[in-house]
Amino acid sequence: MDATERVSPTGSGPVAAGPAGSVPVAAGPAGAGPVAAGPVAAGPAGSVPVAAGPAGAGRRGGWVLGLALACHPGPALAVTALACALALGSGLGGARSVLVTAAVLTGQLSVGWCNDAYDARRDARAGRRGKPASDGTVGAGAVWAAATVALAVCVPLSLACGALAGTVHLAAVAAAWLYNLRLKATALSWLPYVAGFGALPAAVALSLPGGPGPRWWTVAAGALLGFAAHLADTLPDITVDRAAGIRGLPHRLGDTGTRLLLPLPLLGATAVLAVGPPGPVDAWGVAALVLAGAAALMGPALGRRWRKAALVGAVAVAAADLALLLVRGVAAA
Numbered sequence: 001m002d003a004t005e006r007v008s009p010t011g012s013g014p015v016a017a018g019p020a021g022s023v024p025v026a027a028g029p030a031g032a033g034p035v036a037a038g039p040v041a042a043g044p045a046g047s048v049p050v051a052a053g054p055a056g057a058g059r060r061g062g063w064v065l066g067l068a069l070a071c072h073p074g075p076a077l078a079v080t081a082l083a084c085a086l087a088l089g090s091g092l093g094g095a096r097s098v099l100v101t102a103a104v105l106t107g108q109l110s111v112g113w114c115n116d117a118y119d120a121r122r123d124a125r126a127g128r129r130g131k132p133a134s135d136g137t138v139g140a141g142a143v144w145a146a147a148t149v150a151l152a153v154c155v156p157l158s159l160a161c162g163a164l165a166g167t168v169h170l171a172a173v174a175a176a177w178l179y180n181l182r183l184k185a186t187a188l189s190w191l192p193y194v195a196g197f198g199a200l201p202a203a204v205a206l207s208l209p210g211g212p213g214p215r216w217w218t219v220a221a222g223a224l225l226g227f228a229a230h231l232a233d234t235l236p237d238i239t240v241d242r243a244a245g246i247r248g249l250p251h252r253l254g255d256t257g258t259r260l261l262l263p264l265p266l267l268g269a270t271a272v273l274a275v276g277p278p279g280p281v282d283a284w285g286v287a288a289l290v291l292a293g294a295a296a297l298m299g300p301a302l303g304r305r306w307r308k309a310a311l312v313g314a315v316a317v318a319a320a321d322l323a324l325l326l327v328r329g330v331a332a333a
Helices: 062-070 073-088 094-118 122-128 140-160 163-181 191-206 216-242 250-261 261-273 283-301 307-329
Strands: none
Touching: 062 191, 073 094, 073 216, 073 307, 094 122, 094 140, 094 163, 094 191, 122 250, 122 307, 140 163, 140 283, 163 191, 163 261, 163 307, 191 216, 250 261, 261 307, 283 307
16 A cells, blocks of 8 residues: 555555665765765565664664654655545544554555665665665664564554454555565566555455445555556656666656656546446536546646656645545445
8 A cells, every 4th residue: 555655656555555765885886975884784585785874873863763754754644644534534433543544554654664674775876865774864774673563563453453454454565565675676566556555445444344345446546546656656766766777667668658657547546436436427526537637637747847746746636536535435335
């Protein structure tokens, strides 16, 4: 989950989304300047070792802020807020909505920390800013530990929402981890975003008393938003990612191809929500289609002047879709 992403995926994943800082290393690319060497932090099997950062960095008080920034707070909070809005709008009630929100938040935290820790060495070599696990603000080992703890807390919280709802949510979190550890650099990079964002309304619906199934159009719209989130989230960094050896779907399409493709899943998600329910399209559906069309087209068009324009456009469409989804409801009657 994650959307996309973003409502946003790419990527939160679904973070859905995926959908969807760094530690100094002993050597970097030519011309990058000297970088500090330090003890190596251990990660999961198959991950790349990363320097743990300057001695005493944590004692200087930066590690708390580093952990907060390493979790990818923007996407994590966006997906969590989406889950909370869906839960409250579905009539789950205060206590149950808090439980769903907590489950999604811990899942998103685990995904964000996993992403930053696993990419730390690559981010350090690329000189990417704002990556605490590779710039020495916090050690990669500490970020891995935080990701593990968040995942461990996510499991019982998710299952407390109901066995089926919890299983659906945990499958989305697993897909997001798979994105971080393997699929990010493949042509299937979009899949965890689609799974994560599609699973979010399903998990909320299954958390309702009696566990009613989700409406098909809510899952389809979530999946399309996850795909769009992945494209929008990746678009500003395609050149840098390619230089680092990442070859996900947007990187294979290139900047122009991704920019041209992005409006299609955004408009598709809104269209599914507008025409999916039985009966004619009402005023809510027409308004959402108009707003989504404008935002979906303007975002990519302004992307060359403002690198985050496509992502902002995707978020605007997701907001319109959320309003429409709350009007329609997520659970089958």
